[in-house]
Amino acid sequence: MPRLDRLDLTGKTAWVTGASRGIGRACAELLARHGARVVGLDLSIPEPPPCPVFRQLDVADAAAVRACTADLAGQGLAPDLLVNNAGVTRDGVLWKLSDDDWASVLRVNLDGAFYLTRAAAPLMRERGGGAIVNVASINGERGKFGQSNYSASKAGLIGFTKAAARELGRFGVRVNAVSPGMVETEMTANLDASATARAKDESLLGRLALPEDVAGCVLFLCSALAVHVTGHVLRVDGGQYL
Numbered sequence: 001m002p003r004l005d006r007l008d009l010t011g012k013t014a015w016v017t018g019a020s021r022g023i024g025r026a027c028a029e030l031l032a033r034h035g036a037r038v039v040g041l042d043l044s045i046p047e048p049p050p051c052p053v054f055r056q057l058d059v060a061d062a063a064a065v066r067a068c069t070a071d072l073a074g075q076g077l078a079p080d081l082l083v084n085n086a087g088v089t090r091d092g093v094l095w096k097l098s099d100d101d102w103a104s105v106l107r108v109n110l111d112g113a114f115y116l117t118r119a120a121a122p123l124m125r126e127r128g129g130g131a132i133v134n135v136a137s138i139n140g141e142r143g144k145f146g147q148s149n150y151s152a153s154k155a156g157l158i159g160f161t162k163a164a165a166r167e168l169g170r171f172g173v174r175v176n177a178v179s180p181g182m183v184e185t186e187m188t189a190n191l192d193a194s195a196t197a198r199a200k201d202e203s204l205l206g207r208l209a210l211p212e213d214v215a216g217c218v219l220f221l222c223s224a225l226a227v228h229v230t231g232h233v234l235r236v237d238g239g240q241y242l
């Protein structure tokens, strides 16, 4: 058998949400470095962008997602790969969460992934296959004090990943999730030092993840190396969950 570069994404178009910074930016850069034509999507367009094609999009706005994705498809940028990464936190103990604290986190983290996947799935089917990676969290698996809204959104995203994998498998579309522990990004930059110290302490590797650590696993799940992997939740947490 000839040696194939199974991480090569040449000829593939990848949509990455929340691509301005943090994990999404690292994913956009890594997929592009492996040959994918990456479309970055975020609330605003960063300077410099991580990839030449970048669109402003609020993933929680169903009509905007419909319009943006139809426009991309019309321009020959239908996706082979989709990374649902955009996410937010609005932390607080549940009895102090406002309706908006609850709904806004669910809208971005869960509804947003649904809107993008709903748009991408038929386009991937037409192309004969594809891969979707949802960025969940270990806090969706174990529940986190002060994050009932976020934990619910990420647990929902894991359920959504598995159901979508069932529905889309027969069309050659794989759907997986990564489940990071604490990652050094702007999302975690303003946490109490004690919360960061606890996460490091829980990690069997003694450090927090970097965005590139998560991006590497997203690349793997997007690639032909993972050709028989679907419905899987891959923890990228240095063992923090254990």
Ligand SMILES: NC(=O)c1ccc[n+]([C@@H]2O[C@H](COP(=O)([O-])OP(=O)(O)OC[C@H]3O[C@@H](n4cnc5c(N)ncnc54)[C@H](O)[C@@H]3O)[C@@H](O)[C@H]2O)c1
Pocket: 017, 018, 019, 020, 021, 022, 023, 024, 041, 042, 043, 044, 057, 058, 059, 060, 085, 086, 087, 088, 108, 112, 135, 136, 137, 138, 179, 180, 181, 182, 183, 184, 185, 186, 187, 188
């Ligand atoms: N940082 C962590 O410790 C950690 C751990 C586990 C999972 N995650 C998940 O990883 C993903 C990325 O997080 P990060 O740490 O890079 O955060 P981040 O805050 O650095 O980046 C999030 C990006 O998402 C974008 N975004 C937010 N709302 C959006 C919307 N409505 N539409 C489009 N884009 C939107 C932001 O503008 C930003 O660029 C999130 O889903 C987060 O829940 C993060």
